[in-house]
Amino acid sequence: MPNRGWWALLRPYVMIAPAMAGIGLFVIYPIFYLIKLSFYKYNLMNKAKSKYIGFDNYQKIFTRDDFYQALGNTAVYTVGVVAGTMLLSLLVALWLKRKTRWNRIVQAGIFTPHIVSIVSIALLWMWLMEPNQGLLNFLLKLFGLPPSAWLQSSKTALLSVILVSVWQSIGYYTLIIVAALQSIPPTIYEAAALDNASRAKVFFRITLPLLSPQLFFILVIMTIGSFKVFDTVQVMTGGGPNGATSTIVYYIYQFRTTNIGYSAATGVVLMAIIGLLTFLYFRLLARKVHYQ
Amino acid sequence: MANKIRGVLAATALMGVLAGCGGGNGNNAAPNDANQGASSSPSASASASASPSAEATGGGKTTVQFWHSLGGKNGEYMDALIKRFNDSHPDIEVVGTFQGGYDETVTKLQQAIASNTAPDVSMLERAYVQMFADSDVLEDMKPYLDKSGMSPDDFTAGLMGHSYFDNKLVSLPLNRSTPILHVNKTLLDAKGLSVPKTWDELKTAANALADKGKGQYGLTMPYDTWYQLAMITQAGGKFFNDDKTSVDFIDNGVGEKVFAYLKDLQNAGAFYYPPQQDSGNIVNKMFTEGKVAMMYQSTGSIGGLMEAVNFDYVTAFLPKDQEYANPTGGANVTILSGSKNKDAAWEFIRWMDTDPQGAQQFIVQSGYLPFTKAMVDSQEIKDLWAKEPNRKVAYDQLQYAVDTNMDVAWPEVMHEFFSAIEAIMYDSKDIKSTLATFKKEADRILNQ
Numbered sequence: 096m097p098n099r100g101w102w103a104l105l106r107p108y109v110m111i112a113p114a115m116a117g118i119g120l121f122v123i124y125p126i127f128y129l130i131k132l133s134f135y136k137y138n139l140m141n142k143a144k145s146k147y148i149g150f151d152n153y154q155k156i157f158t159r160d161d162f163y164q165a166l167g168n169t170a171v172y173t174v175g176v177v178a179g180t181m182l183l184s185l186l187v188a189l190w191l192k193r194k195t196r197w198n199r200i201v202q203a204g205i206f207t208p209h210i211v212s213i214v215s216i217a218l219l220w221m222w223l224m225e226p227n228q229g230l231l232n233f234l235l236k237l238f239g240l241p242p243s244a245w246l247q248s249s250k251t252a253l254l255s256v257i258l259v260s261v262w263q264s265i266g267y268y269t270l271i272i273v274a275a276l277q278s279i280p281p282t283i284y285e286a287a288a289l290d291n292a293s294r295a296k297v298f299f300r301i302t303l304p305l306l307s308p309q310l311f312f313i314l315v316i317m318t319i320g321s322f323k324v325f326d327t328v329q330v331m332t333g334g335g336p337n338g339a340t341s342t343i344v345y346y347i348y349q350f351r352t353t354n355i356g357y358s359a360a361t362g363v364v365l366m367a368i369i370g371l372l373t374f375l376y377f378r379l380l381a382r383k384v385h386y387q
Numbered sequence: 388m389a390n391k392i393r394g395v396l397a398a399t400a401l402m403g404v405l406a407g408c409g410g411g412n413g414n415n416a417a418p419n420d421a422n423q424g425a426s427s428s429p430s431a432s433a434s435a436s437a438s439p440s441a442e443a444t445g446g447g448k449t450t451v452q453f454w455h456s457l458g459g460k461n462g463e464y465m466d467a468l469i470k471r472f473n474d475s476h477p478d479i480e481v482v483g484t485f486q487g488g489y490d491e492t493v494t495k496l497q498q499a500i501a502s503n504t505a506p507d508v509s510m511l512e513r514a515y516v517q518m519f520a521d522s523d524v525l526e527d528m529k530p531y532l533d534k535s536g537m538s539p540d541d542f543t544a545g546l547m548g549h550s551y552f553d554n555k556l557v558s559l560p561l562n563r564s565t566p567i568l569h570v571n572k573t574l575l576d577a578k579g580l581s582v583p584k585t586w587d588e589l590k591t592a593a594n595a596l597a598d599k600g601k602g603q604y605g606l607t608m609p610y611d612t613w614y615q616l617a618m619i620t621q622a623g624g625k626f627f628n629d630d631k632t633s634v635d636f637i638d639n640g641v642g643e644k645v646f647a648y649l650k651d652l653q654n655a656g657a658f659y660y661p662p663q664q665d666s667g668n669i670v671n672k673m674f675t676e677g678k679v680a681m682m683y684q685s686t687g688s689i690g691g692l693m694e695a696v697n698f699d700y701v702t703a704f705l706p707k708d709q710e711y712a713n714p715t716g717g718a719n720v721t722i723l724s725g726s727k728n729k730d731a732a733w734e735f736i737r738w739m740d741t742d743p744q745g746a747q748q749f750i751v752q753s754g755y756l757p758f759t760k761a762m763v764d765s766q767e768i769k770d771l772w773a774k775e776p777n778r779k780v781a782y783d784q785l786q787y788a789v790d791t792n793m794d795v796a797w798p799e800v801m802h803e804f805f806s807a808i809e810a811i812m813y814d815s816k817d818i819k820s821t822l823a824t825f826k827k828e829a830d831r832i833l834n835q
Contacts, residue, residue, distance in 0.1 A: 136835070140500040141522040161806065221664070227602070247662045249814050335663045336813035338806065352494055353518075353799040 152360035249339035452506035520552035545788035
């Protein structure tokens, strides 16, 4: 029957059509719209006044110092948050590996920041970091250390924001790593014990390789997430002082009212950067990941 | 492998876009523009989204959508005003909606206009009026004014600066304010100082009042462009040149003078420049606690400060250099061209501007400036001023009101000006080269 051949050919497309319709409408169409916007000096309220300006927006992006500042801040933030969180969650996870009651309480405590709204957390830390009355400076003074200006100096502001983000995300990633640790077959460790392997060797030759799929997942997810950081910056610093904490997404946001075409062009650049980074990760690291 | 990479690439690329788009929605932006003091005075800091319930609008009633930016106490006063209007107009129903701070209202309004869901009437922060008018989305109100037998001369001249665009009357004053000098007279009296009238006197007083040991400063101001704008005009400069092709205050040295003045005071420990987040509330708090003796701040905070202070609190004109001068702030009211109920919308504005039960009550309650001559002459305002002379000073200062930052491109240039202010005030960057960089960016924006 000719009909059957038709159907066999069409069936997969019909099956994925509902999902593709959603993706097309909410993902693919917006991307092309974004790219289109980036070539215009766009007037949202009166389309007749929009002007096609070719690559001017892109040219502007790459000649402006504040874009490079935002890019640099984002890079420092990403490296700081990803490295800090992964290292600390790994250490905490190794500590909490054993299933004791006490460990469960600690784990619940560490996890709590993750379920609290990041806005509340940011506001809370703003109090702690207040230079004159804040608790952190009080503690520093108590131990005879010089107080810091925290969020209010362009030298320490980005570091302060990183600190808050790391503090907030450790619990969640600890949970993932603990779960991974507990799923490593104990027989492997027993074999290592029989061979009298040192603890360092056990960690680097057994634990770390077997954790690599989870660590790789965390690395990719956190890099993407950190590149998109917005909420902490918006609440805690507004990008300041003097652009010291302005990240790319916040940079895009700042132009929303006055120059939406420029915002769109920066969005396209961000998309390219994240795409490239993820590509590099998969190229360079995928081979080092051991799946059981 | 290649397929897998492509898939991941696409997925992450999409995430990037979503990240870029997500930024604009829903996040409660602190209004960074010239007037946050007005809406964030201590008494009005708790912002509550209060939109009066739209009652059944049957029976030939015309519904007028009205967007405003007043939360907290001022929002309650606005709701009361809308209720008074609805009670006295059986055929019109005004639905007021609080849309967040000024900047947020502007962002929402832009999106609403693009999608044809804009309100009939909207409050619009005065510096954005030109930008909206340039897109031809604001209705010319002059014909309506004529029809109602009113004239632009009925309004206080100093507050009409942002009302015209291309000879069209695109907005009328509503909740307006200006920057003013707030003084803790108890502290000044203790040192035998009088309220400063000039920059030199201000410098002397601020230095005399600064006390590192007690953590006390002489002078402060919120993080904003407003106060630097005021000082530029006081020093005889203008923000934009008359042709709006460049910024005027840099090559003639005025900008350098203004910032050097502030920087000297800051370095001497006499001037406190607050962090940008929540700066209005921070300086208000310092002032009420007696930690700073003098403060440049919006007239909109007079009411809140009067309730909060327990010392002799007076207001005065911003000190002069070459001359007295001050910009204006706050918001105007506009009719959107896309509205289908323009007559009803106009009736709402006409009633606010002329009826003693209209905006006049709102002005008395909130502390914004009276904006029509009839309001100023009314017994109610006269009584108020006799009781609270601090508010009269604010109105009297309007005779020196001058807005030199009016242009379609101001919101964009403002962004660059903020960067310059931050570089100089927070990071002590070289004033001359920072302003030169600012001028280059501003010129590029103005000439594109």
